[in-house]
Amino acid sequence: MSEEISPLNTARHIKYFKMCLTALPSRAQKQDSNKLLLIYCSVCALSLLGYEFTAEEKKDISAFIYLHYVPTGEGFRGSLTHKLQPWNRYDPGTLANTYSALCILITLGDEYRKKLDSEAIMKYIKSTQIENGSFLSILDIDGKPFGDGDLRQCYLAASIRKLLQYPANGVNDFDVDKMQQYIISSRAYDGGLGTQESHAGLTFCGLAALKLTNRIDGTNWDTTIDWLAHRQIFYDQYNSDLLQYDYCDDTDQGGHNGRANKYADTCYSFWCAGSLSLLNASQFIDRQLACRYLLNVTQNQIIGGFSKTDADDPDPYHAYLGLAALSLLKFEGLKELDTMLVIPKDASSVLSS
Amino acid sequence: MDQFDYSDITPLPLVEPNNPVTTILYSDEYKNIFGHLAALLAAKEYSERAYALTNAAIEQNAAHYTVWQYRFKIVVALGKDLEKELDWLEEIALDNVKNYQIWNYRQLLIKKLELKSMKRELPLLETMLDEDSKNYHVWGYRKWVVSYCGDYSNELAFVNKLIKADVYNNSAWSHRYFAVVNLSQISDFDFDSEVQYVKENINLAPNNYSSWNYLIGIHEYFKKDLTDLEDFVNTHTEDMLDTEVEGVISKPGLELLVKILTLKGEKEKAAKGLDLLASKYDTIRVNYWNYQKSLLSKA
Ligand SMILES: [Zn+2]
Numbered sequence: 121m122s123e124e125i126s127p128l129n130t131a132r133h134i135k136y137f138k139m140c141l142t143a144l145p146s147r148a149q150k151q152d153s154n155k156l157l158l159i160y161c162s163v164c165a166l167s168l169l170g171y172e173f174t175a176e177e178k179k180d181i182s183a184f185i186y187l188h189y190v191p192t193g194e195g196f197r198g199s200l201t202h203k204l205q206p207w208n209r210y211d212p213g214t215l216a217n218t219y220s221a222l223c224i225l226i227t228l229g230d231e232y233r234k235k236l237d238s239e240a241i242m243k244y245i246k247s248t249q250i251e252n253g254s255f256l257s258i259l260d261i262d263g264k265p266f267g268d269g270d271l272r273q274c275y276l277a278a279s280i281r282k283l284l285q286y287p288a289n290g291v292n293d294f295d296v297d298k299m300q301q302y303i304i305s306s307r308a309y310d311g312g313l314g315t316q317e318s319h320a321g322l323t324f325c326g327l328a329a330l331k332l333t334n335r336i337d338g339t340n341w342d343t344t345i346d347w348l349a350h351r352q353i354f355y356d357q358y359n360s361d362l363l364q365y366d367y368c369d370d371t372d373q374g375g376h377n378g379r380a381n382k383y384a385d386t387c388y389s390f391w392c393a394g395s396l397s398l399l400n401a402s403q404f405i406d407r408q409l410a411c412r413y414l415l416n417v418t419q420n421q422i423i424g425g426f427s428k429t430d431a432d433d434p435d436p437y438h439a440y441l442g443l444a445a446l447s448l449l450k451f452e453g454l455k456e457l458d459t460m461l462v463i464p465k466d467a468s469s470v471l472s473s
Numbered sequence: 474m475d476q477f478d479y480s481d482i483t484p485l486p487l488v489e490p491n492n493p494v495t496t497i498l499y500s501d502e503y504k505n506i507f508g509h510l511a512a513l514l515a516a517k518e519y520s521e522r523a524y525a526l527t528n529a530a531i532e533q534n535a536a537h538y539t540v541w542q543y544r545f546k547i548v549v550a551l552g553k554d555l556e557k558e559l560d561w562l563e564e565i566a567l568d569n570v571k572n573y574q575i576w577n578y579r580q581l582l583i584k585k586l587e588l589k590s591m592k593r594e595l596p597l598l599e600t601m602l603d604e605d606s607k608n609y610h611v612w613g614y615r616k617w618v619v620s621y622c623g624d625y626s627n628e629l630a631f632v633n634k635l636i637k638a639d640v641y642n643n644s645a646w647s648h649r650y651f652a653v654v655n656l657s658q659i660s661d662f663d664f665d666s667e668v669q670y671v672k673e674n675i676n677l678a679p680n681n682y683s684s685w686n687y688l689i690g691i692h693e694y695f696k697k698d699l700t701d702l703e704d705f706v707n708t709h710t711e712d713m714l715d716t717e718v719e720g721v722i723s724k725p726g727l728e729l730l731v732k733i734l735t736l737k738g739e740k741e742k743a744a745k746g747l748d749l750l751a752s753k754y755d756t757i758r759v760n761y762w763n764y765q766k767s768l769l770s771k772a
Binding site: 140141142143144145146148149150151152153154155158159162180181183184185187198200201202203204205206207208210211212214257258260261266267268308309310315316317318319346349350352354356357358359360361362365367374379380381382403404406409 | 485489490492496498500504507514515517533536537538616647678679681683690693719721753754755756757
């Protein structure tokens with residue numbers, strides 16, 4: 121595997137993400153409800169690439185984000201198409217969009233903590249926590265937790281708490297002990313975390329939620345590290361039998377999958393590199409091969425961005441996570457990443473640990 | 474939206490600022506549906522026409538939580554037939570295989586129905602997993618509904634079939650673990666025949682981490698000794714520590730051999746196995762195997 125690694129096409133990527141911040145085609149309607157997540161990916165990607173936002177851009181983007189802040193101050197909705205007049209709880213803040221909004225604002229250097237009602241947001245988050253310690257996505261019309269609850273929502277809740285610098289003794293803090301128990305109990309027999317089968321994305325969410333709340337130490341993560349180390353895909357003469365299998369593709373060499381016996385996917389390069397980094401075990405990734413997969417296989421040389429696999433079009437989510445992975449892999453030309461919050465590190469330097 | 478009269482409703486207009494960010498070029502249909510929906514939501518109208526509108530909205534964008542809870546509220550308020558609602562949801566599920574909310578909504582309906590047997594759910598789950606045998610949401614829902622009904626009786630036959638069709642299907646192995654752990658708590662469980670089953674499947678695909686991990690997993694869960702597997706592992710790793718092999722080996726088998734040797738205190742042999750993994754059989758993880766070796770000398 122001495123194949124040469126393609127350069128990072130910084131100019132193309134900047135163009136791609138600037139385009140994402142301008143307009144998306146109507147098929148993006150399916151993602152309308154998480155539009156702030158798309159903006160978060162684009163803003164943080166541009167920043168990682170070293171792009172300097174103009175004062176005008178910062179003003180426009182942050183003003184746009186604040187339009188998504190719900191009137192009770194509890195969080196952010198995903199899209200203006202969901203806004204209600206007069207307002208009621210059918211127009212709720214969601215954990216995913218609130219997280220995205222805070223990440224965007226901190227990356228733009230906005231003083232959001234002076235403008236937002238931290239107590240209201242945290243009270244809302246606390247109310248979405250359910251019996252088993254995890255969180256649901258929103259509060260419903262009756263003020264009860266609603267939606268799917270798993271490690272993703274734990275991650276979002278813990279990130280929001282961190283981004284708001286909410287104190288552990290605050291009256292509206294959620295039950296961190298219970299969240300910790302939930303996360304630890306979601307470790308599967310092979311070492312990964314998941315709601316059932318071990319899943320690298322959910323593993324990252326669980327580990328990062330623990331790290332964000334200073335709860336990662338005190339648990340032995342050896343089996344998790346073992347499982348994560350095995351996510352990097354490698355075919356050679358000693359396991360070439362696997363290449364007969366539908367889900368094994370030799371272009372995946374060096375990439376990561378999210379579950380055993382699955383294809384490589386750009387986002388898992390990040391979820392795995394991020395998880396290992398949270399466990400101080402980054403050295404167990406073959407950096408060279410991991411970079412090769414991203415830059416030679418999923419980097420789009422024509423319009424910029426990264427796609428999920430070699431067979432897809434780029435999308436903002438995979439494009440950002442591709443860059444985030446490269447940053448963790450210490451690839452030159454990218455800013456350093458705050459692994460826990462998945463934003464550029466210089467942006468989160470204003471937060472205390 | 475043609476079946477009902479919405480003419481008395483003024484759709485809420487989408488007000489975007491002068492300098493919007495990430496403008497989605499919404500179709501007129503989308504704007505029309507979500508404009509009307511917002512008006513009905515603001516008025517908290519629970520009606521047949523609102524019910525019809527939620528269907529249209531979900532077809533456009535199935536990821537908006539509000540539409541789902543609104544639909545559920547309407548179903549309850551109007552006393553809709555829950556069985557018919559489940560049928561409707563099946564069609565939506567088949568069109569949106571990656572969606573989370575559908576399965577959450579299905580849970581709400583099942584709880585409302587107080588479903589006691591999971592028989593009703595089997596055909597849908599079968600079809601969905603036929604289409605994508607590793608669909609995480611569908612497996613998650615299967616696990617939920619099995620637990621909810623407390624009915625584990627279909628699970629082993631089902632995963633047998635899936636593993637037979639695709640021995641590498643890690644979702645099926647993972648579900649097997651869930652089924653076996655629960656079955657063993659309600660009835661006698663024959664550990665030895667389970668181990669035999671796994672061994673046969675490993676023999677079909679020696680580089681399959683899914684089956685090897687499962688084998689180790691059930692040994693740990695049932696507190697059995699991993700060293701019991703030494704003879705079996707040797708059938709896959711025979712002489713590898715002494716004679717180097719070219720061509721296909723069993724990487725997970727070699728890894729388990731190292732574990733067993735470590736447990737038996739045969740450090741030198743274990744170190745040899747780790748050296749081989751690092752330098753020859755699994756070079757991408759050279760740092761990991763070297764690290765394991767460093768732990769060996771400390772132990
Ligand atoms: Zn992905």
